Each structure stands twice: as C-alpha cells, then as structure tokens.
Amino acid sequence: MTTRLSCVFLLLLTAFNTHAKQEWRTPNPDNLVYLELQTGTAIIELAPFMAPKHVKRFKNLVDEGFYNGLDFYRVIDGFVAQAGDVTEKKPSKNKALLKAEFSRPTPSKSDFMLVQSPDFIAPQTGYLHGFAAGRDPVAKQEWLLHCPGAVAFARDVDADSASTEFYIVIGQATRHLDRNMSTIGRVIYGMPAVQALNRAHINNASGVIEEATKRSKILWAKLAQDVSPKNQLNIQIQQQNSEQVAQRLASAKILDNEFFHFKGNSNLDVCYYQLKSRLEDEPSAALKVDG
Numbered sequence: 001m002t003t004r005l006s007c008v009f010l011l012l013l014t015a016f017n018t019h020a021k022q023e024w025r026t027p028n029p030d031n032l033v034y035l036e037l038q039t040g041t042a043i044i045e046l047a048p049f050m051a052p053k054h055v056k057r058f059k060n061l062v063d064e065g066f067y068n069g070l071d072f073y074r075v076i077d078g079f080v081a082q083a084g085d086v087t088e089k090k091p092s093k094n095k096a097l098l099k100a101e102f103s104r105p106t107p108s109k110s111d112f113m114l115v116q117s118p119d120f121i122a123p124q125t126g127y128l129h130g131f132a133a134g135r136d137p138v139a140k141q142e143w144l145l146h147c148p149g150a151v152a153f154a155r156d157v158d159a160d161s162a163s164t165e166f167y168i169v170i171g172q173a174t175r176h177l178d179r180n181m182s183t184i185g186r187v188i189y190g191m192p193a194v195q196a197l198n199r200a201h202i203n204n205a206s207g208v209i210e211e212a213t214k215r216s217k218i219l220w221a222k223l224a225q226d227v228s229p230k231n232q233l234n235i236q237i238q239q240q241n242s243e244q245v246a247q248r249l250a251s252a253k254i255l256d257n258e259f260f261h262f263k264g265n266s267n268l269d270v271c272y273y274q275l276k277s278r279l280e281d282e283p284s285a286a287l288k289v290d291g
Contacts, residue, residue: 040193
C-alpha cells in the first residue's frame with residue numbers, strides 16, 4: 001500500500017512539475033544583458049526577431065564596454081530614461097547609423113497571440129514571443145509596444161539615424177512611439193532600479209539633466225555570458241499561452257472581483273498585462289514589469 005501511494009505521489013509530482021514548466025520559460029541567455037546601475041541591477045531581454053541589426057549593435061556596444069560609466073542623462077518622469085554619451089566623444093567602432101527597424105512583415109506562421117482588437121492605437125495587440133506587441137492584419141505588419149520597461153534606440157528626426165543611445169520606458173503614456181522607434185527588448189528584472197534613476201526637473205521640457213553630478217550612472221553593462229555565474233539570476237517568464245495568463249486575462253475582461261461595481265467594457269490594455277517574471281529559486285516572488 002505504501003509503495004502504491006508513493007508511486008501515485010511521484011506521478012502527481014511529475015505532472016505538477018511538467019505543468020509548471022509549461023507555465024514558465026527560461027529566456028535564452030544569449031539575449032540577456034545585465035545593467036549594473038547606481039540604483040541596482042536591471043536585466044534586459046533582447047528581441048532579435050524584431051530588430052536584429054539594432055540588437056546586434058547593442059550587444060556589440062555592451063561587449064566593448066561602451067556603456068560603462070555613461071549616464072542616464074535624459075530622464076523625464078512618466079516617459080523615458082535615456083542613456084548614452086551626451087558628449088559624443090567616447091570612441092567606438094560601432095557608431096555607424098542604422099536603418100530603422102520599426103516593425104516587421106508578419107510571417108506566414110506568426111507567434112502572435114491576440115489579446116485586444118481593436119486597441120486604442122493598434123488594430124490588434126497581444127503577445128509576440130513573450131513581448132507586448134501590435135499587429136495590423138491589413139498592412140501585414142507586427143511591432144513591439146512601448147509599454148513600461150520597453151527598451152529602444154534613440155534617434156534624430158531621420159528614421160535611419162539611431163547609433164548608440166538607448167532608452168527605457170518608465171511611464172505608461174508612450175504608445176505614440178509605437179512603430180516610430182526601433183524597439184530591441186524589455187526589462188524583465190530590476191524595474192525598481194530603473195524607476196529610481198534621477199530625473200530632470202519637472203519644468204525641464206528637454207529632460208536633459210545638465211548638471212553631470214546629478215545624473216545616474218551605468219556602472220557597467222555586460223552580456224549574460226560575461227557575468228560571473230554566482231551573480232547570474234535564474235529568471236523565468238510566463239509563457240504567453242499558459243493557463244495562468246489565460247485565467248488572468250479572462251478575469252480582467254469581466255473584472256470578476258466583488259470590489260468592482262463598474263465592470264468596464266471588456267477591453268484590455270496589454271501594457272497593463274505584460275507577462276510576469278520570477279526568480280526560478282523563488283517561485284513565490286513574481287517580479288512584475290507592469291507595476
């Protein structure tokens with residue numbers, strides 16, 4: 001009898017572990033960049049499927065140590081935190097201007113998972129390879145959204161003018177930048193450290209922090225493979241087609257909590273429902289990018 005119960009327990013445990021693995025994914029370490037900031041550690045998951053040339057440039061700049069010691073010199077509360085070489089004097093062999101990668105043609109077999117149609121800006125929004133994304137089925141284009149934590153290259157007026165500077169979205173009202181900037185990924189860990197960056201004065205329209213001593217620095221940026229194993233974090237991200245995500249979205253559509261007296265109109269802002277992250281060795285500690 002004891003043996004039979006043990007076998008049943010092992011079967012249940014195996015089923016539970018299999019289900020748990022289906023609910024979460026481990027990001028490809030080749031697509032992870034660690035930022036050590038004065039305010040803490042942040043980790044970016046890159047999206048080479050969307051902006052391969054910009055992702056390659058970012059990785060090359062990180063690999064050569066270009067961002068080490070540079071500042072988040074333009075930080076606008078509720079908008080973005082932009083980093084780079086404000087003096088434009090730091091040497092690099094990776095400074096040639098890049099051709100814009102604002103969106104991509106929708107492939108015949110897309111991983112896009114629909115959440116909302118229409119969205120207040122895009123015809124459709126949902127998830128694409130774990131990132132909040134938009135899609136236009138008529139134009140047959142897909143792109144990543146400017147949700148909190150999104151990482152993109154800064155540029156001048158010309159679409160093909162990005163070079164080395166990047167920014168992280170720290171506000172919610174930035175969707176007007178969708179399909180106007182080359183988005184390379186999102187912060188999957190450490191948004192509190194990003195939100196703690198020093199900001200420009202609220203009356204400073206440009207957002208540039210003129211006094212260098214008041215800017216927050218990037219102590220170093222490294223590809224995950226170059227971070228000491230003892231300092232690497234085992235991060236997992238929810239699978240976009242997991243049961244947990246489906247239940248969360250279904251509940252959100254009807255606001256099925258007695259707290260809500262007005263039940264909304266069933267429309268969802270996918271930026272508020274970005275896929276959660278957690279540390280693998282701390283499964284109860286879900287680290288939200290969405291707040």
